[in-house]
Amino acid sequence: MSLEKFVENALSSWMSAEGPEIDIVLSSRIRLARNFEDFTFPTSFSSDEAKKIIELVKKRIEEEVTPEIGKLELLEIDQLQPLEKRVLVEKHLISPHLVEESAKSACLLSENEEISIMINEEDHLRIQCLMSGLQLKETLKIANVLDDWIEESIDYAYDEERGYLTSCPTNVGTGLRASVMMHLPGLVLTQQMNNIIPAINQLGLVVRGIYGEGSQALGNIFQISNQITLGKSERDIVEDLTSVVQQIIAQERSARDALVRTSHIQLEDRIFRSHGILSNARIIETKEAATCISDVRLGIDLGYIKDISKSILNELMILTQPGFLQKYAGGPLKSHERDIRRAALIRERLNFTESTSS
Amino acid sequence: MICQECHQRPATLQFTKIINGKKTEVMICEKCAQEKGDIFMDAGGPGFSINNLLAGLLNMESNIQQTKANAFPKTEERRCPHCHRSYKEFVHVGKFGCAECYKTFNEQLNPILKRVHSGNTAHIGKIPKRIGGTIYLRKQILDLKEMLKTHINQEEFEKAAEVRDKVRSLEKRYEALEGGEES
Numbered sequence: 010m011s012l013e014k015f016v017e018n019a020l021s022s023w024m025s026a027e028g029p030e031i032d033i034v035l036s037s038r039i040r041l042a043r044n045f046e047d048f049t050f051p052t053s054f055s056s057d058e059a060k061k062i063i064e065l066v067k068k069r070i071e072e073e074v075t076p077e078i079g080k081l082e083l084l085e086i087d088q089l090q091p092l093e094k095r096v097l098v099e100k101h102l103i104s105p106h107l108v109e110e111s112a113k114s115a116c117l118l119s120e121n122e123e124i125s126i127m128i129n130e131e132d133h134l135r136i137q138c139l140m141s142g143l144q145l146k147e148t149l150k151i152a153n154v155l156d157d158w159i160e161e162s163i164d165y166a167y168d169e170e171r172g173y174l175t176s177c178p179t180n181v182g183t184g185l186r187a188s189v190m191m192h193l194p195g196l197v198l199t200q201q202m203n204n205i206i207p208a209i210n211q212l213g214l215v216v217r218g219i220y221g222e223g224s225q226a227l228g229n230i231f232q233i234s235n236q237i238t239l240g241k242s243e244r245d246i247v248e249d250l251t252s253v254v255q256q257i258i259a260q261e262r263s264a265r266d267a268l269v270r271t272s273h274i275q276l277e278d279r280i281f282r283s284h285g286i287l288s289n290a291r292i293i294e295t296k297e298a299a300t301c302i303s304d305v306r307l308g309i310d311l312g313y314i315k316d317i318s319k320s321i322l323n324e325l326m327i328l329t330q331p332g333f334l335q336k337y338a339g340g341p342l343k344s345h346e347r348d349i350r351r352a353a354l355i356r357e358r359l360n361f362t363e364s365t366s367s
Numbered sequence: 368m369i370c371q372e373c374h375q376r377p378a379t380l381q382f383t384k385i386i387n388g389k390k391t392e393v394m395i396c397e398k399c400a401q402e403k404g405d406i407f408m409d410a411g412g413p414g415f416s417i418n419n420l421l422a423g424l425l426n427m428e429s430n431i432q433q434t435k436a437n438a439f440p441k442t443e444e445r446r447c448p449h450c451h452r453s454y455k456e457f458v459h460v461g462k463f464g465c466a467e468c469y470k471t472f473n474e475q476l477n478p479i480l481k482r483v484h485s486g487n488t489a490h491i492g493k494i495p496k497r498i499g500g501t502i503y504l505r506k507q508i509l510d511l512k513e514m515l516k517t518h519i520n521q522e523e524f525e526k527a528a529e530v531r532d533k534v535r536s537l538e539k540r541y542e543a544l545e546g547g548e549e550s
Contacts, residue, residue, distance in 0.1 A: 240487020
């Protein structure tokens with residue numbers, strides 16, 4: 010398969026589309042946790058119950074949700090190849106936990122991959138919507154449409170006082186987790202991140218690096234999400250998060266301005282060195298790749314690099330993950346083979362954007 | 368190595384806490400660990416997540432109760448009638464087994480929710496349209512009845528009469544809806 014075709018197939022719409030504040034905010038995500046009434050939660054249910062839940066959902070999705078959303082496709086995780094599962098995880102469409110529970114789980118995907126509904130993860134349903142840039146309100150709207158549509162025929166576990174009941178009490182109430190993925194090289198380079206993170210935490214929000222909990226922020230990408238789901242309305246949760254994110258955007262912009270003003274040549278040097286590594290390296294590890302990709306993306310945002318598209322960061326971030334590399338190679342690869350393959354893929358990718366744009 | 372907390376007993380546990388990227392290491396003895404309420408006792412393994420943390424939080428709750436000399440001996444034994452999960456099991460994994468658990472362990476729930484959701488224990492927000500239709504009405508009726516009481520107490524009878532009429536009309540709608548669902 011040609012790389013172009015592979016990339017085309019590999020990308021979800023959030024990665025290539027242009028959303029608001031796309032120079033800093035990569036994507037907005039909304040997740041709603043829902044459970045069915047009268048069924049035990051996935052943490053302790055039987056395979057019979059798991060099957061019944063999947064059947065109920067299957068029946069529901071025979072119909073179209075709305076003309077805009079269209080039909081959803083059901084994937085039974087059990088039926089997928091290990092590599093396919095991994096790719097879905099790397100695209101953040103399903104969680105590693107859903108894969109662990111392969112025998113009992115399934116997921117629904119929309120064609121553009123903006124919507125993924127995990128079935129029988131920690132809760133019976135995890136409705137997830139993902140859009141590019143900062144558009145939490147719009148994303149919540151879609152999630153609500155799906156939620157209402159499912160509720161038309163399925164009774165949710167809901168309590169007047171506690172709200173939507175979830176397996177873990179950290180999600181009870183709205184069952185809503187709103188999160189935003191941000192590229193913050195300016196704040197990291199000017200070493201402001203260590204001051205900002207505690208401040209954000211005090212507002213009831215959580216900051217983490219993109220790959221999993223507690224992991225280091227690879228490639229200056231941070232995920233910011235709400236912690237509290239009870240005693241706050243959906244609208245307030247989303248509005249509060251949005252306003253904090255806007256503050257961070259402003260800070261990041263001023264950090265970038267300051268960098269350009271005070272250390273223009275050092276910055277330019279750093280960006281073009283990274284570009285040099287990416288366009289010439291024959292072996293590259295994930296970490297180095299992530300750092301260089303972040304620099305190049307900053308270079309594009311600041312206008313130092315003109316002939317590469319902005320979506321490159323989103324694309325390469327996903328494409329250079331082990332699962333994707335192996336899928337592209339058409340089979341399993343050892344770790345050092347992956348590093349070679351990663352370098353090749355990045356070189357090719359940079360070349361074809363340069364050749365198509367010139 | 369002597370415990371950094373009490374400076375008496377030998378330290379047997381090493382805690383590495385990473386909070387918002389700041390790493391701190393503490394060497395302490397088992398007793399202080401328990402007293403400090405630091406719940407990272409069996410942490411360190413892979414897959415340490417918010418749920419482990421939560422389980423720790425819940426565990427503290429039951430530790431406190433135990434020290435109160437069996438004041439609540441039944442909480443440990445009570446099992447959810449639907450999924451048969453005990454409070455102890457819930458504490459262990461930090462997750463409920465079914466919706467019914469929320470009722471079964473209602474008494475223990477408020478302090479937990481308060482801690483996790485910065486003081487909140489009640490839901491404000493979306494109500495499911497279909498099953499929530501009557502819930503919404505009932506809430507309105509309850510609120511109005513409260514209002515009615517205060518009006519009567521303050522001898523504002525005209526206002527009270529207005530509210531009473533509203534309550535009546537809502538109650539009619541409520542009964543109609545409830546009846547409609549049953550038929």
